[in-house]
Amino acid sequence: SQLLRSLIDQGLFCARPGGDEFVIVYENKTDDEVKAIAEQLRQDVMALSLTRQDGQLCPTITISQGICSAIPTDRKRLWDYFYTADQALYRAKDANR
Numbered sequence: 001s002q003l004l005r006s007l008i009d010q011g012l013f014c015a016r017p018g019g020d021e022f023v024i025v026y027e028n029k030t031d032d033e034v035k036a037i038a039e040q041l042r043q044d045v046m047a048l049s050l051t052r053q054d055g056q057l058c059p060t061i062t063i064s065q066g067i068c069s070a071i072p073t074d075r076k077r078l079w080d081y082f083y084t085a086d087q088a089l090y091r092a093k094d095a096n097r
Contacts (some may be wrong), residue, residue, distance in 0.1 A: 003044050007037070021089075023082065032068050038065050064092040 004014040004022065013025040026034045042063055050058040066089025068081050 003041060003048075007041070010037075012037075014022075023085075034067060034069060038067060064089055066090070066092055 004024075007014050007024060011027075013023075013027065015023045017023055026037065029037070044064065045061055045063045050059050050061065052058055066085045067086065068085035068088060070076070070081060070084070072078075072081070
């Protein structure tokens with residue numbers, strides 16, 4: 001949650017629609033800026049050192065990310081963008097990325 005708070009501090013919108021998935025809206029960012037932020041988030045998650053309640057160190061935590069880069073139009077609903085990003089997420093998971 002601290003990593004997502006740092007994204008909010010950078011002016012991004014973050015939400016948890018449910019389960020272990022999160023939505024990050026990169027408004028007014030170029031594709032290169034989005035990729036850089038997403039890569040930094042990936043590295044920051046992998047660098048986490050978390051311990052369980054019993055004191056044991058958790059194994060390395062990884063994330064998969066699906067990104068949809070598009071400019072909203074009148075014909076597209078917000079759900080269309082979420083669906084496209086969700087499909088990209090599952091492609092990344094299937095490729096072990």
